[in-house]
Amino acid sequence: MNTGGLLALIWLLLQNQLLRCIREELLVAGKFDVCVTSFEMAIKEKSTLRRFSWRYIIIDEAHRIKNENSLLSKTMRLYNTNYRLLITGTPLQNNLHELWSLLNFLLPEIFSSAETFDEWFQISGENDQQEVVQQLHKVLRPFLLRRLKSDVEKGLPPKKETILKVGMSQMQKQYYRALLQKDLEVVNAGGERKRLLNIAMQLRKCCNHPYLFQGAEPGPPYTTGDHLITNAGKMVLLDKLLPKLKERDSRVLIFSQMTRLLDILEDYLMFRGYLYCRIDGNTGGEDRDASIESFNKPGSEKFVFLLSTRAGGLGINLATADVVILYDSDWNPQVDLQAQDRAHRIGQKKEVQVFRFCTEYTIEEKVIERAYKKLALDALVIQQGRLAEQKTVNKDELLQMVRFGAEMVFSSKDSTITDEDIDRIIAKGEAATAELDAKMKKFTEDAIKFKMDDTAELYDFDDDKDENKFDLKKIVSENWIEPPKRERKRNYSESEYFKQTMHQSAPAKPKEPRIPRMPQLHDFQFFNTQRLSELYEKEVRYLMQTHQKNQVKDTIDVDEPEVGGDPLTAEELEEKERLLEEGFSSWSRRDFNTFIRACEKYGRNDIKSIASEMEGKTDQEVERYAKVFKERFKELNDYDRIIKNIERGEARISRKDEIMKAIGKKLDRxxxxxxxxxxxxxxxKGKLYNEECDRFMVCMVHKLGYGNWEELKAAFRTSPLFRFDWFVKSRTTQELARRCDTLIRLVEKENQECDERERQARKEKKLAKNITPSKRGGRQPTESPTQQKERKQLSMDDYANSGKKRK
Known part of the structure; x- marks a missing residue:
């Protein structure tokens, strides 16, 4: 594609043939100027893209690399680039570490240590607060170019957010009350954070819709009707709001965190006849693009777009909508802001209205208030430099949230859903939102001026005072009814239901005998499966034949039929128990995988080291299992691959031992x-490393062990010998490992040459010893048969010559 003289290569998720074509013909140096691709392709095709030295790498939605340990973040750091640019609407989502991660990607040499970064901006007292603020501005100013939408697009219509509060239905109150009763001790006296989080999640589900709990929806048969609306306060509010928005030609985005709630909303929209699209985490790439295109096309009849907050809140342009409904709020306000920006973005022609639904006098009120406060504090980091570390919600905050409004819930069982007109509800919501904004403005001003009391919590709620604390045990008066989780039945068949109901009046079938079930036997548990199967089959056969005999006896008065099979004898029962004990029933798949990895790491014979990796297993258990594994490993389904991996690991161990022996032999000289x-x-020799560096490296490997590259790197950095040697101190562990392997090859070659010289010397010494006469016996050296023959011939010639002379 040609863009103003630049050749741009668009490389997204394509079929394999197209990928091969792009890789071989288009992705060639000199054939393109710009490569536009997705995160997925950057990961998948990293080996291809790493061949180039890129002038610039520009990452949109850069908060995707906020976790430096994620696969995407690691892959992006592999590319060789001159310049890097990050584009994001939320440089700070949760805490200061995420900001460091982005800065570390831009300049890894400067922002190398997260701990040092935290120390720079640590506020220890009020005296150094201003200094920290100035220091933050100094650090961020060269790297951060901040632009608001209002700065870039002067004609962008404003965004107006309104919190619409609604009461609970009778069914919601029943479930909300029951959820609190279930964990009464935890709510009243406090408990683990994990349990409180679970209670908070269940209460939020109840606020959204009671049908999220299985058994709450009337049925079977499950039919869509008015009960879907009247049993949830938010649905009543939505049912009043949507006709008004439809009347004024608005188009609506509805966000929720729960995909099963989107199922309920989908049923509601079909019931009311509204056309809609939907995107959640299970939507495929092609369906996702088709839904967006269908909603955005001119003259589209789609009125509502259902989206999950996490999956649909990033990288989507839905500026054709002008109303955003947040059915429930996220713990992190930045996620909700991203969702709102799907509509409030450049290209929007209308004023965007955001309606945030909130169930009155419930946990949701405190979740929204906390989110607003967190948003105000986050803004101070970028705008004012305030670096208050944002922590996750703690146990005390969760307890206050769960308790909030409990008294109101227990005091009345009746529905608190208002019958007021939607205009009146919106007017009330605007007043409540203005009041909360004023409260947040004062909170922000106090935070900027550092007026916050040292002992105060960032998220300080009105009802956390001891004098206002009430005892839920005194309020609870009804028994607990446990609400199970709701599973949506999407493919329910009414005809099948009535067919089953008609058959219920039929005479009951005779009760089947209780068949003993053979326990699930896995190959890695090394049971004698064949023999156990035979015993179980014999037992089942006898029981079934006995049952058939009893059936015939009850229905027809005939002679007792002969039973074909015999029950298990006492010896067979004992054998069955023994075979079940011989196997390793307590070993799970996880234990087996841990055992295999330990064998790869330490070798099959190092039982003690293998046992140290196994949780909940004694040395004797592991030794017994290892013995059986060695004898019966061929019974495993995938034994070829498993044994190859173990042998590969043992070869590495053997090679490591050879290396350590070679280095030891070298050093002994x-x-x-x-x-x-x-x-x-x-x-x-090479020009980069000197002999002093190589000598230190070989000696340290002998001391630390081969493969401990992090320790070797630390040794170079701390050694006074290399205090000013920047080259060696800046080497990565991979580079040190490569150099070390080169030196080991040289050492092994030298050892071979030394061994060869020693063998040759021993051989020459032995030969010289054989030639020199022995001092003790004075014996002549033995003659070879050829020498003896020559000597005899000479003697005979001498004898013949002497005879001639005598004649």
Whole structure:
């Protein structure tokens, strides 16, 4: 694609043939200027993209790399680039560490340590607060170019947020009260944060719709009707709001965190006849694009777009909508802001109205208030430099949230849903929102001026005073009815239901005998499966035949039929119990995988080390299992792959031992190897590392062990020998490992040459010893048969010559 003289290569998720074509023909140096791709393709095709030295890398939605340990963040750091640019609407979502992660990506040399970054901006007292603020501004100013939508697009219509509060239906009150009664001790006296979080989640489900609990929806048969609306306060409010929005030609985005709630909303929209689209975490890429295109096309009849807050709140342009309904609020206000910006963005022609639904006198009120306060504090980090570390909601805050409004819930069982007109509800919501905004403005001003009391909590709620604390035990008067989770039945068949109901009046079938079930036997538990199956089959066969005999006996008065099978004998029962005990029934798949990984790491013979990796298993248990594994590993389904992996690991261990022996042999030739050791480089010395560095490396590997590259790197950094050697101190662990492998090859080659010279010397010494006459016996060296023959021939010639002379 040509864009003003630039050749842009658009490389998104494509089929394999197209990918191959792009990779081989288009993605070639000199054939393109700009490559536009997705995060998924950047990860998938990293080996291809890493071949280039990129002038610029520009990442949109850059908060996706806020976690430096994520796969995407690690992949992005692999690319060789001259310049880096991050574009994001939320540089700070949760805490200061995420801001460091982005800065570390931009300049890893400067922002190398998260701990140092935290120390820079740590507020220890009021005296150094102003200094910290100035320091923050100094650090961020060169790297942060902040632009608001109002700065870029002067004609962008405003955004107006209104909190619409609504009461609870009778069914909601019943479930809300029951949820509090279930964990009464935790709510009244406090408990673990995990349990409180679970209670908070269940209460929020109840605020959204009671049909999220299984058994709450009337049925079977499950039919859509007015009960879907009247049993939830928010649905009543939505049912009043949507006709008014439809009348004025608005188009609506509805966000919720719960995908099962989107199922209920989908049923409601079909019941009312509204056309809609939907995106959640299970929506595929093609369906997602098709839904967005269908909603945004000119003259589209789609009125509502259902989206899950997390899946649909990023990277989507839905500026054709002008109303955003947040059916429930996220703990993190930045997520809700991202959701609102799907409509309030450049290209929007109308004023955007945001309606945030809130169930009155419930946990939701405090969740929204906390979110507003968190948003105000987050803004101070970028705008004012305030660096109050944002923590997750703690146990005390959760307890206050759960308790809030409980007295109102228990005091009345009746519905508190208002019958007021929607205009009146919106007017009340605007007044409540203005009041909350004023409260937040004062909170922000106090935070900027550092007026906050040292002992005050950031999220300080009105009802956390001890004098206002009430005892829920005194309020509770009814028995607990446990609400189970709701599972949506999407494919319910009414005809099938009535068919089953008609059959219920039929005469009951005779009760089947209780068949003993064979326990689930896995291959890695090493049971004698064949023999156990035979015993169980025999037992079942006898029971079934006995049952058939009893049936015949009850219905027809005939002679007792002969039973074909025999029951298990006492010896067989004992054998069955013994076979069940011989297997490793307590070993789970997780235990087996841990055992295999430990065998790869330490070798099959190091039982003690293997046992140290196994949780909940004694050394004797592991030794017994290892013995059986060695004998019967071929019974495993995938034993070829498992044994190959173990042997590969054992080969690594063996190779490591060889390396350590080779280095030890080299060092033994010197009295002080740290100073005297020489390395025979031959022709491959290289120019980057000097001999002192190599000597230190070999000696440290001998001391630390081969493979401990982090410790080796730390040794170089702390050693006074290399205090000013920037090159060595800046090497990565991978580079040190490569250099070390090169040195080990040289050491092994030198050891081979030494061994060869020693063998040759021993051989020459032995040969010389054989040639020299022995001092003790004075014996002549033995003659070879050829020498003896020559000597005899000479003697005979001498004898013949002497005879001739005599004649």
């Amino acid at each position: 010197y009295k002080n190897p740290w100073l005297e050791m020489k390395i025979q480089y031959g022709q491959n």
